[in-house]
Amino acid sequence: MLDLLSGFVGELRNAGLPVSLTENLDAMEAVKHIPIEDRDAFKYALAATLVKNEQHWRAFETVFEVYFSLRGPEYNVGDPDGNGEFDPESLEEWMSQQMQGMGGRGGGQDMSPEEIAEMLFRALLNADEAMMAAMARAAVTQFAGMEPGRPVGGTYYLYRTLRNLDLDGMLERLVDESAQRYEGELTPLAERLEREEFENRIEQLKREIEAEIRRRLVADRGVEAMAKTLRKPLPEDVDFMHASREEMANIRKAIQPLTRKLAARLARKRKHKRRGPLDFRATVRRSLSYGGVPAEPRFRHPRPNKPELIVVADISGSVAAFARFTLHLVYALQNQFSKVRSFVFIDGIDEVTHMFQNEEDITNAVHRVNTEADVVWVDGHSDYGHAFGVFWENFGKDVNAKSTMMFLGDARNNYHSTNAWVLKECQKRARSVFWLNPEPRSYWDTGDSVITEYSTYTDGVFECRNLRQLEGFVDNLA
């Protein structure tokens, strides 16, 4: 058990979860108090002691499934000399036979695809969970066509299984069936709810199938190999440029607290610096009571520092994925700062502050920016030089000592002139100028990237490819 646990913890660390030594010891201590045959309790015990961030839950779950799935009663692999209790469910047994003879594709496939589909349909309709799980297994056996030793990931098998099951068609059938059941008495609302219920069940089925495939892959290829294949970056390490839709949603959730932090950091100085410059008049007035000796110097009250933010973001095609994220960031910033002005550009530049301000809903706002903002000047390829030139001409006067400027973009200029003097001017006037670049540092200044030319006039260029880096930027800002 000890070996297993330390292997498990090692894998968690490999996946990027910060598991400390004390937490490891806690976990060992915790499982002592849990009846070992209660798998769920065991899982929660480990989670409570090892995972201290909700965002890491998925990663934990995957590793857990890989490490402890085979120890379930229906497999009996973890216990080499134990002959195992007899499993009453004949389907289970049939299934494990299948598993052993997987390459041989010999016997036992006595269910036709139609039968499976029909039984699955019944199971979904009646929300029969045991049946759903059993059918998921059967479906995987039937459709996935898993071959031992083949080094492909689970996604391939999952795709093959799902394609054969035609779950979309299944959903329609389910909805029709239930409509018939109530004989057309359903109100639109009830119908909608009914549909959602079925969607939910199908979602559950998909998860079941995925878990089943994973279980078999682990059985086939061993724990370590699988853990490695299934290792996914943690939410804070997901690259903005290649984030999937689901990952994007996670990132979006994480942005909110981050912007609050950013606002706090930028406003922080006023809290720490309690004293302003010497107030000469008050000091002299005060000195009268000491016979003209300025024994007690007086200071002016510091002027509260209201941070103003000017965000200039590239939304061209080369950074499209990053731009999506950028817009969310800008939107989130808008809610935190008293004064934010946002500009977007490709080769032309346009102010979009008002689009974010009047829009309660972020998706609408992003949509409006993408459709209404006037950012194309000639051909819709990035031209930083021109965009900056226009920016300075029209809005340069609004940059003052209170403003912090943030440029977001990869500085790929398509070999146009850079107009770096705009940044120089900005730096002269603004409180600080930062640049966030979504490209890996090693790509900087390759090809048409002119980041160094701009970076001379900023207070720092930061690589910003994932949440961790963004957080680092915010942290260092103090």
Next chain:
Amino acid sequence: MSETIFGDLSGVREGLAKVEYLADDGIASVVYLAERLGKPVLIEGPAGTGKTELAKSVAAMSGARLIRLQCYEGLDEAKALYEWNYKKQLLRIQADRGVDAEHEDWVELQDDIFQDEFLLTRPLLEAISAEDQVVLLIDEVDRVEIETEALLLEILSDYQVSIPELGTIMASQIPLVFLTSNNTRELSEALKRRCLFLHIDYPDLEREKQIVLTKVEGISENLAEQIARVVRSVRQLELKKAPSVSETLDWARTLVLLGIESIDVEQAKQTLHILLKYQSDIEKAAKELTVEA
């Protein structure tokens, strides 16, 4: 700590159910472990999912006294741990002077005025020094500044409080400690390391229905089911603030008061403002619910 508060794992669930808190597997396991390991629990999750309620329920279930420390920005030692009652100390000094001024010995006096008698206990110290069984709830710990968090570390790991003038006060019994956080900021590693972590999310359909059934009087099973389904549907929309469990309960109570047996679109729309608190959210949900599936 008496080992017999909960018995075993299922005992936790049953005990909590008795005080009308429906725990799922995760919650029950963590509460059970917290008691067994004598470790504090850090509860995180969206607002209104029953984080504070859990601590209260555990207190109610084990018959312990609940001591609550509400965190806020600017919370300090004097309000969280202890404070010297300096007014009383002053009185003590003055009273001394009146009686025998010539015997005034500074050392003696100092010993005299730094004693339990002059100590004002605040929630944390109170929980530590309590003789009876207590549950300590440190609510919304994410609201204090990161520097203040350090205040909690000693008490969380060793269950003791050091007072320079008095020495270290050890806990006579280990209290169950719950910390809640709305996750508005990342808590420090040091704090997290000392705690068991529990994330409470919105309940799934079945559990939400059960919660509605237990907490709302006179509701029919059918209506509870419908409510749970509508709420789940609303939660799937992208809203500023998804409806919490407490809002679901409010909504359910309203519907019962209105004498509604089954929800239709119109009624749902008219009462949406109980479920959602932003105008834009209400409009969006109303629009979504009207669109025919």
